[in-house]
Amino acid sequence: MSASDNLSQELFHGTAVKLKSGDTILPGRDFAHAFATTDATLAKEYGSNVYKVSPVDSKEASEYTKAELSKWESEPSADAKSVVKSAKGFRVI
Secondary structure (H helix, E strand, O other): OOHHHHHOOOEEEEEOOOOOOOOEEOOOOOOOOEEEEOOHHHHHOOOOEEEEEEEOOOOOOEEOOHHHHHOOOOOOOOOHHHEEEEOOOEEEO
16 A cells, blocks of 8 residues: 555544644654554554544655654554654644
């Protein structure tokens, strides 16, 4: 499955922060990218509030690779193909 396949699916972002439709999720200060996943259950592992999102710029967003994912030992386990990253962020739908 390619990143474009993931971008055609619903994407979710989990966070402890309360957001509303139209809000933008930007990369955190320690990260070059913001993240979303095609797996709502995985998104819930990152926070109790799970939002449907879309990339701010779908041409810039891409899949998170297994090599990138393996660098984060403290992160919940995930199939890299279910994770999408974006330097420009995601907009809450």
